[in-house]
Amino acid sequence: MDSTREYCYKYPRPSVTSDCIIFGFDGDKIRVLLIERANEPYAGRWAFPGGFLDMDESAEDCAKRELFEETGLKNVFIEQLYTFTQPGRDPRGRVITIAYYALIKQTDYSITAGDDAKQAQWFSLDEIPPLAFDHSRILQAAISRIKGKIRYQPIGFELLNEKFTIPELQRLYEAILGVQLDRRNFHRKIIATGLLIQLDEKKANVSHRAPRYFSFDKEKYEQLSRRGFNFEI
Amino acid sequence: MDSTREYCYKYPRPSVTSDCIIFGFDGDKIRVLLIERANEPYAGRWAFPGGFLDMDESAEDCAKRELFEETGLKNVFIEQLYTFTQPGRDPRGRVITIAYYALIKQTDYSITAGDDAKQAQWFSLDEIPPLAFDHSRILQAAISRIKGKIRYQPIGFELLNEKFTIPELQRLYEAILGVQLDRRNFHRKIIATGLLIQLDEKKANVSHRAPRYFSFDKEKYEQLSRRGFNFEI
DNA sequence: TATATTTGTGTATTTTTTACACAAAGAAAT
DNA sequence: ATTTCTTTGTGTAAAAAATACACAAATATA
Numbered sequence: 001m002d003s004t005r006e007y008c009y010k011y012p013r014p015s016v017t018s019d020c021i022i023f024g025f026d027g028d029k030i031r032v033l034l035i036e037r038a039n040e041p042y043a044g045r046w047a048f049p050g051g052f053l054d055m056d057e058s059a060e061d062c063a064k065r066e067l068f069e070e071t072g073l074k075n076v077f078i079e080q081l082y083t084f085t086q087p088g089r090d091p092r093g094r095v096i097t098i099a100y101y102a103l104i105k106q107t108d109y110s111i112t113a114g115d116d117a118k119q120a121q122w123f124s125l126d127e128i129p130p131l132a133f134d135h136s137r138i139l140q141a142a143i144s145r146i147k148g149k150i151r152y153q154p155i156g157f158e159l160l161n162e163k164f165t166i167p168e169l170q171r172l173y174e175a176i177l178g179v180q181l182d183r184r185n186f187h188r189k190i191i192a193t194g195l196l197i198q199l200d201e202k203k204a205n206v207s208h209r210a211p212r213y214f215s216f217d218k219e220k221y222e223q224l225s226r227r228g229f230n231f232e233i
Numbered sequence: 234m235d236s237t238r239e240y241c242y243k244y245p246r247p248s249v250t251s252d253c254i255i256f257g258f259d260g261d262k263i264r265v266l267l268i269e270r271a272n273e274p275y276a277g278r279w280a281f282p283g284g285f286l287d288m289d290e291s292a293e294d295c296a297k298r299e300l301f302e303e304t305g306l307k308n309v310f311i312e313q314l315y316t317f318t319q320p321g322r323d324p325r326g327r328v329i330t331i332a333y334y335a336l337i338k339q340t341d342y343s344i345t346a347g348d349d350a351k352q353a354q355w356f357s358l359d360e361i362p363p364l365a366f367d368h369s370r371i372l373q374a375a376i377s378r379i380k381g382k383i384r385y386q387p388i389g390f391e392l393l394n395e396k397f398t399i400p401e402l403q404r405l406y407e408a409i410l411g412v413q414l415d416r417r418n419f420h421r422k423i424i425a426t427g428l429l430i431q432l433d434e435k436k437a438n439v440s441h442r443a444p445r446y447f448s449f450d451k452e453k454y455e456q457l458s459r460r461g462f463n464f465e466i
Numbered sequence: 467t468a469t470a471t472t473t474g475t476g477t478a479t480t481t482t483t484t485a486c487a488c489a490a491a492g493a494a495a496t
Numbered sequence: 497a498t499t500t501c502t503t504t505g506t507g508t509a510a511a512a513a514a515t516a517c518a519c520a521a522a523t524a525t526a
Contacts, residue, residue, distance in 0.1 A: 005241040012288050013246040016329065055245045055327050059318035083316040083331050085292035094288050096249065096331075098316050167473075185515065187474070202522090208472040209522035400504075418484065420505070435491090441503040442491035 014085075014094040018063035019050030019135075020078060021099060021142040022071075024106035024122055025159040027168065030175050031122040032139065033111065034131070035070050038118045041091045042132035048139075049120070050097065059098040071120040072112040077158070078102040082141050089134045097133075101142045103158040150176050154195060154231055157216040165203055165211035166190060173233060186233075193231055195221050247327040251296035252283030252368075253311060254332060254375040255304075257339035257355055258392040260401065263408050264355040265372065266344065267364070268303050271351045274324045275365035281372075282353070283330065292331040304353040305345040310391075311335040315374050322367045330366075334375045336391040383409050387428060387464055390449040398436055398444035399423060406466060419466075426464055428454050 022033040034046040051066040053059060060078060068074045078100040085096040111120045123129065128139065150156055156172050157164075170186045190196065197217050202210040224231075255266040267279040284299040286292060293311065301307045311333040318329040344353045356362065361372065383389055389405050390397075403419045423429065430450050435443040457464075 005243050007243070007245045008238040008241040009246070009248075010238050010240070011248075011285065012240040013242070014249055014286060014288070015242075015244075016247055016249065052244065053247065053318075055247070056320055058320065059316065059329065080315060082313060083292065085286075085331065087289055087291065096292065098318065098329075165473090182515075182517090183473080184475080184517080189514090205524080206472080207524035208470075209474080210524095211473060398504090415485075416504085417486080417506080422483090438493085439503080440493040441501075442505080443493095444504060 012094075014096050015090075015092070016053040016059070017050055017095060017097045018053060018059045018066060019048040019097050019099045019138065020063050020067045020076075021048055021081065021101040021139065022067070022073065022076070023101065023103045023142075023146065023159065025103075025172050025175065026106060026122075026124075027171065028175070029124040029126070031106070031124050032128070032142075033071060033073075033120060034123055034129075035120045036118040037132055044118075045132040046121075046123075046129045047132035047135050048099075060100065063098070063100040073104070073109050076102045076104055076109075081138075081145055084134060084138060086134070097138075099138050099142070101145065103146070103155055105159060105161055107161060147176060147178075151233055152231060154193070154216070154221060163199055163201070163213040163215050165213060166196075167211055169214075181233075189233060195224075195231070245327075247329050248323075248325070249286040249292070250283050250328060250330045251286060251292045251299060252281040252330050252332045252371065253296050253300045253309075254281055254314065254334040254372065255300070255306065255309070256334065256336045256375075256379065256392065258336075258405050258408065259339060259355075259357075260404065261408070262357040262359070264339070264357050265361070265375075266304060266306075266353060267356055267362075268353045269351040270365055277351075278365040279354075279356075279362045280365035280368050281332075293333065296331070296333040306337070306342050309335045309337055309342075314371075314378055317367060317371060319367070330371075332371050332375070334378065336379070336388055338392060338394055340394060380409060380411075384466055385464060387426070387449070387454060396432055396434070396446040396448050398446060399429075400444055402447075422466060428457075428464070 024031045024033065033049065035049050037043050037045050037047050049067045049070040050063065051069070053062045057065065060080070063078055064074070064076065067076060067078075079102065081099040081101045083096060083098045087094060089095065089097075106122070111122075125143070128136070131139070146155065150173065156169060156176070159172055160168060166187050167183070169190060170181055170183065173186070174181055195217050196214040199213040199215060201213045203213065204210065257264045257266065266282070268282050270276050270278050270280050282300050282303040283296065284302070286295045290298065293313070296311055297307070297309065300309060312335065314332040314334045316329060316331045320327060322328065322330075339355070344355075358376070361369070364372070379388065383406065389402060389409070392405055393401060399420050400416070402423060403414055403416065406419070407414055428450050429447040432446040432448060434446045436446065437443065
């Protein structure tokens with residue numbers, strides 16, 4: 001008997017992992033954070049940060065811990081996406097993955113590879129390399145989740161800087177939804193939500209009329225969501 | 234060493250279970266299917282049908298299998314709800330649960346207890362008994378999921394008979410959303426979706442003008458959803 | 467000072483939503 | 497047979513929201 005196999009159970013159990021799909025926005029395109037795997041299986045392939053669940057942590061804590069260990073990111077607000085359980089999805093045996101996603105302000109964080117990862121890097125959605133495991137399916141699920149969600153919840157702000165202009169916000173919506181929006185109607189609608197605070201500052205060094213900066217009124221949003229309002233673009 | 238504990242691993246692993254939250258509608262109220270637990274822990278308490286994952290099945294297949302074993306229901310279309318992973322949520326040790334939900338036509342199925350369950354029974358949402366584990370939290374998550382979903386996807390039809398009247402459909406929407414809807418506007422809106430097929434039959438034995446029967450045009454819905462339309466009540 | 471470009475606001479038109487009014491249909495009561 | 501009670505189906509006017517543009521204002525550069 002292998003003396004290192006010291007955790008014994010009456011019935012077989014699957015391994016459980018948590019993965020993180022982290023989205024960013026560079027002002028033009030949506031990007032996603034991948035790590036290059038250092039170890040087998042799929043060594044050298046790109047994959048989402050993630051790893052095995054410890055016995056004293058929730059899957060969400062696991063996702064955050066692995067994200068930090070492999071990319072240096074911390075204090076990221078993540079949300080559960082879906083749990084992938086198909087037998088055969090991992091060559092190491094029976095592994096189920098609880099996937100989480102997050103939208104972050106790329107400039108707030110600097111990423112660094114560590115641990116199991118050779119490197120961590122942002123990829124725009126139209127240049128995703130071949131991914132390990134069933135991660136391209138997971139990515140599709142994550143993209144379709146944020147597409148559905150952004151129309152009803154103000155998650156877009158999470159991807160922008162603290163202060164942003166309305167045209168920047170519009171480019172973000174267009175990048176996520178994959179459609180062109182009327183500039184003038186977008187402007188009016190987004191102001192009408194009452195969730196933007198107008199700042200006394202304009203974007204500098206642009207060779208045209210300078211757009212104003214705004215910030216997101218998080219307090220007001222939380223008040224409104226407690227009352228069950230609905231936001232729609 | 235306990236010779237029955239024959240599944241040994243290098244690292245500890247959690248147990249994984251799948252649970253099913255099955256909703257029905259009796260024409261008046263939304264109901265949910267519960268089983269009375271036969272075994273410890275929580276013997277005698279009510280809980281969702283569910284059980285431990287086998288190594289050769291997906292979590293979805295597990296949920297369907299357990300649902301059949303404990304209630305006799307089969308051929309139910311289920312959808313993943315959420316995965317619950319908090320350490321301490323199960324007194325037997327580390328157990329994570331992948332929860333699924335479904336909306337079914339109560340009249341299509343007859344339920345019977347079996348296996349681990351002393352009995353299976355429908356409960357309306359305002360008379361839910363104390364539940365085992367963290368199942369009341371799971372129920373809340375399931376309710377809020379269907380409330381959110383019914384406004385954008387035609388899931389209501391799954392709860393009604395093959396043929397139904399518009400007032401029946403309205404009562405269902407009102408039961409799920411918890412609001413009163415204008416009868417006349419509801420009628421027009423639901424017809425305007427183009428998803429109802431009018432039948433040459435009226436409800437019999439009602440002491441007032443008899444409402445027409447309709448059926449749901451599933452084919453048309455599938456065509457439309459492939460094109461990415463949006464349904465809204 | 468003129469030019470090129472993009473932002474911010476206004477407005478007319480169309481579409482959708484909302485709030486009702488009223489006739490039609492069916493069974494039960496008279 | 498007629499009236500009564502109740503609920504369904506359709507219509508419509510008013511209000512609100514969405515859409516499609518027009519144009520002036522602002523800013524760096526030529």
